[in-house]
Amino acid sequence: MRPRHLLALVLAFAGSARAAGGLNVVSAVEVRDEGAAVVLQVKGSKAPNFTTFSMADPPRFVIDLSEAKFQGVPEDILVRNGVVNLVKNLSYGSDATSIARIMVAFQLEVDPPEVLAEGTTLVVRVAKPAGTAPAVAAADDADAREAAEARARAEAQAEAERKAQEEATARAAAEAQARAEAEQAKAAEEAEKAARAEKAAEAEKVAQAEKVAQAEKVAQAEKAAEAEKAAGAEKVAATERARAEEEARSAAEARAAYEEERQEAVASERAAAEERARAEAEAGEAAAQARAEADRKAREEADARAAAEARAAAEHELAAANGRSEAVASDDAAAFERAAASAEAAPEASPALAERAAAEDGSADRLDVGAPSARLREVGFRQLPGASRVYIRTTVTPRFTIQDVGENVIRVELENTRATRGNDLRHLDTSFFPSAVAVVTPARRGSSYVLDIKLRERVPFQQRIEGDMLAIDFERPAAAGDLPVAGSAPADGADAAEPVPAALEGGAPEAAPAAN
Incomplete structure (x- = not known):
């Protein structure tokens, strides 16, 4: 459809809508005195659309209601209340150009009235000037003179109103023409805007379709890339799992071989210890x-x-x-x-x-022959900063002897001490720790409890009593000094509860604790 045809339809629709809407029918024009002011009420069928202006000689106030007409309203309303002299109601034009004019003629100069629309009623409030009441009384006394003046003024007013009516008619026609032209221009602009919008919508639709197609293509490409990446990652993960399983299997075999070698070494060491015991x-x-x-x-x-x-x-x-x-x-x-x-x-x-x-x-310095009966509570191994500790706890303060019984073997004997649990006779394998102590072998020997401590190499050690615990700390080579030979008896008067040094050669690193 061409824009010209669309404009014709819009104008036709606008004209029919205005005709259907109807005019503002003014059914009453009333004047009442409220003491300090005179109030003029114009009652219509619609909210008023109005313009106002003032005139002089005589003083007047004109109200033009656009698209309005009078119905049942007298043309002249004589008031003469000292402020308002006459209210004149006139109609101009027809249909859309119809104007209902209310002209208020005053008896004296007044301030510009206050005009207010209240719903479908137009309210004009005229404030009374000072000294209005004496003027009203004088007017009553000179009624004849007033009537003559009124006739003269009425004639002048009629002439002025005729001129004003002509001016109003011309003005209303010009305004209607301007409104029609504005409406036509607006309709043309809206039609052109609608055509542009339709064309833009069509272009947007095509662009949106192309955008959707491109997005689908990109999504498919990304999906294919993700699938390929996932397949590659799965392949790498499978290879990594296979390598980890192979490493775990190799590590397990190495641990098994090491454990077998260690067991053989322990058995060999035990056999050698038994042979040494027999030789001793x-x-x-x-x-x-x-x-x-x-x-x-x-x-x-x-x-x-x-x-x-x-x-x-x-x-x-x-x-x-x-x-x-x-x-x-x-x-x-x-x-x-x-x-x-x-x-x-x-x-x-x-x-x-x-x-x-x-x-x-x-031996008498190190052991009391009459030692009290004791029961073993715990035997264990612990790594300390700079030392490895073998410790024994009993139910009483330990009574003990320590001696060097062979190459790298320290023997600890606790007299009159019973081991009541099976675990107390199991050897402590400390070969896994970076310590000078390789293995601790407990045994019963008569009424005594004996520990044979096998060392990897000879290192310095100290022995001490801490409450119910005997602690033997094997030191590092860096901490070694000029200490007595291992197994030597303490000096006269020495107490077994104090640290008793014994000298060996070598050292041992630190490791985590182990206990039986």
Whole structure:
């Protein structure tokens, strides 16, 4: 459809709509006095569309209601209340150009009225000027003069109204023409705008379709790329899983081989320890036999010394009886010399006896023969900063001896101590830890509880009593000093509860604790 045809339809529709809407029918024009003001009410059928202007000589106020007409309203309403003289109602034009004019003629100069639309009623409020009441009284007294003046004014007013009516008609026609032209221009603009909008909508529709097609194409490409990427990731994950499984299998086999080697090493070490124990037992038996032989020889030598001393005493008594004092004195000196020589030879003839006595004296410093009965609570292993600790807890303060019983083996013996649980006799394998301690082997030996501590290498260690716990700390080589040899007896008067150092060579790193 062409824009010209569309414009014709729009104008036709606008004209029919205005005709259907109808005019504003003014059915009443009323004037009432409210004391301080005079109120004019114009009652219509629609909300008023109006313009106002003032006129002079005589003073007047004109109200033009557009698209309005009077119905049942007198043309002249004579008031004469001292403010309003006359209200004149006139109609101009027809249909859309119809104008209903209300002209209010005043008796004196007044302030511009206040005009207000209240629904379908137009209210004009005229304030009374000061001194209005005396003027009204004077008007009543000079009614004749007023009537003459009124006629003159009416004639002048009629002429003025005629001119005003002509002007209003011309103005209304011009306004109607302007409105029609404006409506035509607006309709043409709206038609052109509608055509542009329709064309833009069609272009937008085509562009939207192309955009949707392009988006679908991009989405399909992205979906294909994602699928390809997922397939590649799955392939990489499968390869990684296979590699991890192979590494886990290799690690498990390596751990199994290591465990087998470790078990074999532990068994070999245990067999070697048993062999050393047998050798030590045999050596102890041989030493006991040697000590017994030395004791026998010492007794024989002591008997010989006693016999020599007895013989010397008898000879001395006999010489005294016979009066041979000089010979007796000489023989007595010789006898004492022989006894002294025998006494000096006796220690050299029994070194084994002296060594055993010294060993027994040393053992007495470390162990009370009458130690109270104790029960084992815990035996364990723990890594400390700079040291590895083997510890033993009992029900009383531990009584113990520590000695070096072989190459890299420390033995701890707790006298009169019972182990009532099976776990207390299981060995502690500490070979997994970076420690100097390789294995701790507990055992019962008579009424004593014995721990054999096997070391990887000889290191310094300290032993201490902490309440009901015996702690043996094997130190690092860097912490080693000039310490006594491992297994040596403490000095006279030393208390077993204080740290007792013993010297070995080497060192051990730290590791996590282990307990039986």
